[in-house]
Amino acid sequence: MEQLLRVLIAVAERQNFSRAAEDLHMTQPAVSQYIKSLEQALGCKLLERNNKYVRLNKAGEIVYYHAKEILGMYERMQNLVHDLMYTPSGHLTIGASYTYGEYVLPHVIARLRELYPRITPSITIHNSRVISAQVANRQLDVGIVESEHVGEKMNVEPFADDQMYVIVSSDHRLARQSEVRVEQLADETWIVREEGSGTREAAEKLFLSLQIEPSKRMEFGSTQVIKESVEAGLGISLLSDWAIRKEQKLKTLHILPVAGTPLTRKFSIVTQSDSFRTKALELFLELLRENACNSSGLVIK
Missing domain, CATH: 3.40.190.10 (Periplasmic binding protein-like II)
Structure with missing residues (x-):
C-alpha cells in the first residue's frame, strides 16, 4: 500500500504519468498499473484524464490528503526506530513564517548541518496560518510562527521575542x-x-x-x-x-x-501535541532555543 500511495502522490503533484514515472524511476506502464491497483483496492476512480492533463477527482483529493498524512507518519515511525539504534539522522520537515524563515532560520539550519550532517532538513516558508495548518495535518514536523491563532490540540512554545x-x-x-x-x-x-x-x-x-x-x-x-x-x-x-x-x-x-x-x-514553536519526537527534531528545537538566547548577536550579512 505504501508504494501505491507514493505513486498516487507523484501523479497528482506532477499531473502527468510520464513525469511521475521519471521522478519514481519507473516506467509509465508500471505507474498506470499502480494507479489501477489502488483504484481497484478502493473501489473507485481517483483521477480525471484527458490528452492535456491528469487531475484528482473528489475521491482522489480525499485519498491524496490522507496519503500525505499516512506516509508522513510512516516516515516518522522509521525515524524514531532509527534513533534508538544510530546517530541522529533522517528527514526533518520544517515550516516557518516569512520573517523567521527568511531572516533567521537559514542561520539555524546552517548550524544544524554543521553539527548533524546526517539530518536532512526540508524547508517550507509561508504565512503563519498556513504553516500551523500544515503542522496540524502532519505535513510538517515543526512550525515556527508569529501568529497567536493556532489550532487546537497543538503544542505551542513561545521561544523568542x-x-x-x-x-x-x-x-x-x-x-x-x-x-x-x-x-x-x-x-x-x-x-x-x-x-x-x-x-x-x-x-x-x-x-x-x-x-x-x-x-x-x-x-x-x-x-x-x-x-x-x-x-x-x-x-x-x-x-x-x-x-x-x-x-x-x-x-x-x-x-x-x-x-x-x-x-x-512572540515567535512560537508549533508541534503536534500527541506525537513522538525524533532525535532530529529534538536537536533542531534545542538549536532554535539556543539561537533565541543569542539573537542579539545574530549577524545578517
Missing part, C-alpha cells in the same frame, strides 16, 4: 522629523502583508492601539517586496527588526519614533 518598528524610506519627509503625529500616520499609504500573516496581525494591533484606520493600503505577500516598496517611497510599513537589519546598516530605511513602538510579539 521580536521587536517591530514603523519604517519609511530614508528620503521620506517623515524621516526628518523628531516627532511623528498619529494623524500623519493615518494619512500615509500603509504597505501590509496578506491576511493570515503574523506581520499583518501585528499591524492591525498597532492601528487599533493608535486608533487609526488607514484608508490607503497596499497588500503584498512578501516581506522583501514590502521593503523594496518602502525604499522606493511607495509608503510606510511595520516590520520586524530582524527583517530590516541589513537596510538599517545601509541606511536605506529609517525607523520612525512612533508611540507604542517597538511593538513586541
